[in-house]
Every structure is written in C-alpha cells, then in structure tokens.
Amino acid sequence: MDSNVIAQHRILKHGSLIYYAGSAIFASGIALFAVGTAFIMMQKIHYGSEPEKIFLSSIFIGVGATMILTGMNMMMRQTRYGYHLIGAGTFASLFALLVFTYNYPQKWYYPLINYVLALYVVGLLVLVGNAFANVVLWMIEGKPDTVMRREVQRIYTDEEIERDIEDATRKSIELSASELIFKEPYAKDVKYGKIFHEKRGTTTRIKDNLDEVTSLVKTVNPGERIKSGSAEIEGASKNLLDILRVGSVKKSKSREIKDKIVDTMERFYSLITVKRGG
Amino acid sequence: MAKGIDIGTMNIICSEKEDGDIVFTQERNAFLELESSDLTKTMMDSAQVLYIERDNVVYVLGEDAFKFATIFGKTARRPMKSGIISPNEKDAIPTIKLILERVLGEPRYRNEVLCISSPADPIDTNMNALYHKKMMEALARKMNYKTHVIDEGLGVVYSELSEYNFTGLGISIGAGLTNVTLAYLATPVMSFSIGRGGDWIDEQVSITTGLSREYVCSEKERGFKIGLEVEYGSAYGALSIYYDALMTYIIKNINRKLSEITPPKVEFPVALAGGSSLPEGFLEMFERKLREAKLQINISNIKRAKDPMYSVSKGCLIAARAQEGEEIGHEEVTEEIV
Numbered sequence: 001m002d003s004n005v006i007a008q009h010r011i012l013k014h015g016s017l018i019y020y021a022g023s024a025i026f027a028s029g030i031a032l033f034a035v036g037t038a039f040i041m042m043q044k045i046h047y048g049s050e051p052e053k054i055f056l057s058s059i060f061i062g063v064g065a066t067m068i069l070t071g072m073n074m075m076m077r078q079t080r081y082g083y084h085l086i087g088a089g090t091f092a093s094l095f096a097l098l099v100f101t102y103n104y105p106q107k108w109y110y111p112l113i114n115y116v117l118a119l120y121v122v123g124l125l126v127l128v129g130n131a132f133a134n135v136v137l138w139m140i141e142g143k144p145d146t147v148m149r150r151e152v153q154r155i156y157t158d159e160e161i162e163r164d165i166e167d168a169t170r171k172s173i174e175l176s177a178s179e180l181i182f183k184e185p186y187a188k189d190v191k192y193g194k195i196f197h198e199k200r201g202t203t204t205r206i207k208d209n210l211d212e213v214t215s216l217v218k219t220v221n222p223g224e225r226i227k228s229g230s231a232e233i234e235g236a237s238k239n240l241l242d243i244l245r246v247g248s249v250k251k252s253k254s255r256e257i258k259d260k261i262v263d264t265m266e267r268f269y270s271l272i273t274v275k276r277g278g
Numbered sequence: 279m280a281k282g283i284d285i286g287t288m289n290i291i292c293s294e295k296e297d298g299d300i301v302f303t304q305e306r307n308a309f310l311e312l313e314s315s316d317l318t319k320t321m322m323d324s325a326q327v328l329y330i331e332r333d334n335v336v337y338v339l340g341e342d343a344f345k346f347a348t349i350f351g352k353t354a355r356r357p358m359k360s361g362i363i364s365p366n367e368k369d370a371i372p373t374i375k376l377i378l379e380r381v382l383g384e385p386r387y388r389n390e391v392l393c394i395s396s397p398a399d400p401i402d403t404n405m406n407a408l409y410h411k412k413m414m415e416a417l418a419r420k421m422n423y424k425t426h427v428i429d430e431g432l433g434v435v436y437s438e439l440s441e442y443n444f445t446g447l448g449i450s451i452g453a454g455l456t457n458v459t460l461a462y463l464a465t466p467v468m469s470f471s472i473g474r475g476g477d478w479i480d481e482q483v484s485i486t487t488g489l490s491r492e493y494v495c496s497e498k499e500r501g502f503k504i505g506l507e508v509e510y511g512s513a514y515g516a517l518s519i520y521y522d523a524l525m526t527y528i529i530k531n532i533n534r535k536l537s538e539i540t541p542p543k544v545e546f547p548v549a550l551a552g553g554s555s556l557p558e559g560f561l562e563m564f565e566r567k568l569r570e571a572k573l574q575i576n577i578s579n580i581k582r583a584k585d586p587m588y589s590v591s592k593g594c595l596i597a598a599r600a601q602e603g604e605e606i607g608h609e610e611v612t613e614e615i616v
Contacts, residue, residue, distance in 0.1 A: 170408075173408065181416075184372075184375075189332050189333060190330050190331070190332050190376075191330065191331040191332070192330050192331075193319070193322060193323060193327065193328060193329040193330060193331070194322075194323040194326075195323070195326045195327070195328060196328060196329075196330065196380065200292075200303045200380055200381055200382075200383050201292075201303045201304055201305040201340070201380060201381050202303070202304050202305070202341070203301055203302065203303045203304075204301070204302045204304070204588070205296075205299045205300070205301050205302075206299060206300050206302070206585065206588070207298060207299055208298075208299065208300045208592075209298060210295055210300065210595070210596065210599065211440070212436060212437070212440040212596045213596050213599040213600050213603065215440045215443075215444070216436060216440070216444060216464055216596055216597070216600045217600050217603055219443050219444050219463055219464045220463075220464050220465075220600070
C-alpha cells in the first residue's frame with residue numbers, strides 16, 4: 001500500500017478515536033447536567049437550602065457544562081492549537097470547581113468567589129470560543145470529513161468506466177504507433193535544387209527572453225526541491241501563493257462575495273443533510 | 279537548446295532561441311508539379327526557386343509553389359488538408375518531410391528536444407488526428423530529434439497566458455482547423471478542434487463570388503479588414519460575412535463542448551492566435567460574439583497573440599525548453615544519487 005494511504009488511514013483512525021472519546025464525554029456531560037437540573041427541581045433548591053444540597057447541584061451542573069463543551073470541541077476538526085485550547089479551557093473550569101469543593105461553604109467568601117467564578121467562566125469561554133472559531137473556519141474553508149470520506153469511496157459510473165477504457169486503449173495505440181519504422185524508397189531518387197540546402201526558409205527574429213519557460217516549469221512542478229534557507233524559497237512561496245490565488249484571477253469583489261456566500265450555504269446544507277442522514 | 283515546430287495546413291514554422299531572440303523559420307506547406315527539363319531547372323536555379331526533382335518531375339516547394347501556380351494558371355497542391363495529412367494527396371508525406379528537413383535543419387546535437395504541435399480530434403467531422411501525429415513524430419525522430427507533442431491550443435496557452443499561470447482558453451484559428459484548449463495551471467482540461475478555418479472561408483467566398491480560391495486567399499492576407507463598408511463585387515463583403523459565420527460556428531461549438539465538462543470555478547482569460555485571426559477587426563468582433571454567447575465558463579478578458587502566426591510555434595518552443603530543462607534536472611538528480 002502507498003505510504004500516503006497508510007498515513008491517511010492512521011490519521012483517520014486517530015481522528016475517529018478522538019471523535020468517539022469526545023462523544024462519550026459529551027454524553028456524560030449531558031447526563032450530569034440533566035441529573036443536576038433534576039436534583040435542583042426535586043430538592044427545590046433555593047438561597048436558604050442546606051449547603052450540601054447547593055454544593056451537589058453546583059458540582060453536577062458545573063462539571064456537566066464543562067464536559068458538554070469539552071466533548072463538543074473534541075468532536076470537531078481542530079486547528080493547529082485547538083487541542084491545547086481545549087485542554088486549557090477544561091483545566092481552568094475543573095480547577096475552579098476543585099477550589100470550590102475545598103472552600104465551600106466554610107471559606108466561601110469574597111474576593112475568593114470572584115477569582116473562582118472568573119476562572120470557571122474563562123475556562124468555559126475558551127471552550128465556547130474555540131468551538132465557534134472552528135465552526136466558522138470549517139464553513140469558510142474546509143469540507144466536512146464525512147463528505148470527504150464519501151468522495152474517497154465513490155462508485156464509478158458506467159460512463160466513467162467507458163472513458164477510462166477508451167483512454168487506456170488510446171494510450172496503447174499510441175505506444176504501438178511509436179514503435180513503427182518507416183521505409184523511404186523514394187529518398188534515393190530525389191535530386192535537390194540549388195538553393196535547397198543553402199538556407200532554411202524565411203526567417204523572422206523577435207526579441208524575447210522566453211521567461212515563460214521558467215514560469216511553466218514552476219507551474220507544472222510546484223513541489224520542486226529547493227535547498228533550505230535559499231533565496232529561492234521566497235520566490236517559490238510567492239509562486240505557490242499565485243497558484244492558490246488563481247481562483248481569484250481578475251475576479252471582481254462582488255462576485256467573490258457572492259461565490260463565498262453560495263459556497264457557505266451549500267456546505268451548511270450538506271452538513272445538515274449528512275447529519276439528518278446518519 | 280530545443281526547438282518548437284508548428285506544422286500547419288498552410289505554413290510550417292520552426293522556432294528556436296538564439297541569444298536574446300526567438301528565430302522563426304517558416305515555409306509554405308504547398309508544392310506544385312512541373313515537367314522537368316534542363317532549361318526549367320537552370321531557370322529555377324538562377325531565380326533561386328526552391329524545388330526538387332524526382333522521376334523526371336520537378337516539384338516546386340513552399341511559397342514559390344503559389345507563385346508558379348498563379349503564373350501557370352494551376353492550383354498549388356497541399357500536403358495537408360483540414361489540419362492533418364491530406365488523404366487525397368499521395369505525395370503528401372514525402373513533401374512534408376522535405377519541407378520539415380529544410381525548416382528544421384539538422385539537430386545541434388543528437389536527441390535535441392523538439393516539440394511538435396498537433397491538432398486535437400475534431401468534434402464536427404469524422405476525422406482522427408492520431409495517424410498525422412504519429413507520422414510527424416516519426417519524421418522528426420528520423421532526423422534524430424527527441425520528439426514531444428502538444429495540442430495546438432495548448433501551444434497558444436503556453437505562449438500567451440503565462441501571466442495567468444497558464445490558465446485560460448487558447449484558440450488557434452488556422453487554415454484547416456480551429457483548435458481549442460481549456461487549460462488550468464498548464465494542464466489541459468479540454469482539447470478539441472473544429473473542422474473549419476481560413477480555408478473554409480476561402481472556399482465559401484470562392485463559391486459565392488466565382489473568384490479563384492488563390493485570389494481570395496491573397497486578398498484576405500493583403501491587409502483585409504473585417505467591416506461593414508465594402509465595394510460591390512469585391513471579395514471583402516463575402517469575406518466579412520464568412521468570417522462572421524466562422525466565429526459564430528466556433529463559439530457555438532466551444533459552448534457545446536464546455537457544457538459537457540465541469541470546469542474549475544475561476545475566470546478564464548481567452549487568447550486568440552493563428553493566421554486566420556490576423557485581419558483587423560477580428561478581435562473586436564470575436565469578443566463581442568463571445569460575450570453575447572454567455573459561455574458556460576466565466577471569461578475575464580480576451581486578447582489576441584502578439585504574433586498570431588508564431589504563437590503556436592513559440593508555445594511549442596516553451597514546452598520543448600521546459601521539457602529539456604526537466605530532463606537535465608532528472609539527469610543531475612540521477613548523477614547525484616549515483
């Protein structure tokens with residue numbers, strides 16, 4: 001199997017594990033949150049309730065909310081520092097709850113309450129912010145993994161199979177035609193006129209450095225080897241950027257915005273369809 | 279050093295790099311048969327006429343064939359028809375070989391890279407360009423060139439659309455065929471040809487006006503301007519009408535082919551080249567028609583090649599030099615590994 005395919009499989013497997021762990025944490029969080037809510041309702045918790053009951057309901061709700069957000073984040077495709085942010089957010093929230101458990105109710109006074117609450121809220125906001133940023137990024141740039149996986153396993157149509165066969169046949173014919181050797185029985189009888197070998201034909205000279213050759217080589221082989229730290233790196237990066245920007249070759253601003261909106265809507269629709277389907 | 283060659287129905291044009299210049303060497307792809315005699319040959323030698331003699335028959339080659347045809351009231355024979363080797367001309371291949379030998383010259387070294395332009399298969403006629411392509415390759419290989427073939431339309435893209443990362447629609451309107459290639463990052467997405475070009479215009483004008491095809495062709499090449507103001511009985515009126523018809527036909531076929539594919543969602547520039555795009559007013563009329571046609575792709579801008587006659591040949595030279603550079607690169611890498 002190709003090394004790229006193996007790497008791709010490994011990444012997919014790793015991605016699946018995190019996804020399933022996230023799902024479990026998310027489900028547990030929902031359960032804890034539900035238990036906490038039910039506990040509040042059943043015990044009719046109010047300002048003057050017993051501290052043990054308030055403590056228990058706070059822990060259920062607090063841990064549940066943190067787990068819900070952590071699980072949601074883990075189920076999403078992350079950016080480069082995404083998992084660090086999840087870790088930091090979760091740690092901040094849980095640490096705040098831990099401080100709460102040690103200090104409530106005997107030492108539960110201001111300004112400690114401010115610090116603990118602030119830490120908890122910051123943790124939750126980091127998790128919410130990371131999830132929001134990922135969703136926005138995904139809608140603008142990426143494709144959902146589910147759609148990508150469906151593309152990998154697509155089934156070829158009859159038309160595509162026929163076209164592939166036609167291409168293969170054509171290549172085979174071309175190869176066999178290349179091996180032909182032609183005889184020239186007439187060649188020895190030819191007598192050339194006086195000027196035949198004197199000059200090659202009408203010539204025209206045009207000043208041109210033929211810079212297109214370099215551009216063509218770079219366009220066809222964008223991944224050409226360049227020594228690390230060389231001055232060419234800047235040029236190659238610019239070239240790659242130009243290639244990536246081809247999508248916007250002379251594109252008007254309004255058209256660009258229109259395309260982006262249509263594209264985002266299509267992706268959003270495909271996500272909804274995928275979720276409904278499975 | 280590498281060379282490029284555009285083997286067209288009307289002209290064979292070789293291109294090569296010399297110092298800071300590109301040198302184009304061209305010859306008409308035509309010949310005329312004359313009876314051989316010592317007097318004829320002496321006269322031709324002193325008048326510096328390009329000819330060969332075989333089986334007591336003199337064959338005048340290239341531009342001179344057209345001149346002699348006019349003098350003797352004959353029709354010059356053409357080794358190629360509709361962009362490929364003429365199936366009706368038994369001397370087609372030997373004649374093309376002679377013109378090729380003359381225009382190309384000897385390779386500077388064995389296996390010098392030569393990129394040859396070839397028409398794509400036409401979509402409106404029952405014709406296949408494979409035989410033509412293979413024959414041209416074989417002829418060049420016999421001359422010790424290392425051959426590489428590209429579609430004519432791709433040649434236009436290489437030559438004219440480098441500033442767009444070789445993305446766009448390259449159209450070469452030649453004498454026998456019109457070749458079209460839609461390329462994305464130098465890779466052809468779609469390539470085809472249409473069985474009409476300058477020769478079709480000459481033929482139609484000749485039929486409708488009663489003028490000879492050679493005369494119509496010479497009038498067309500003598501600074502003809504596409505326009506609505508024409509003299510009664512002149513070829514110009516008919517030429518304008520048939521140019522209009524040709525453009526409509528080309529654009530309709532491009533749109534038809536585009537509807538069969540799913541091109542990338544980018545705006546494509548269009549480059550026009552080929553001898554039949556030379557008349558003044560061609561670009562303006564084509565642009566108007568193309569915009570009105572509402573193609574299946576978004577067109578950004580339309581331009582005509584700086585030198586429409588040499589565009590395909592230059593594109594071949596670019597491809598040949600790029601190929602040669604790659605081969606040298608590969609060799610260097612192999613040496614490094616060894």
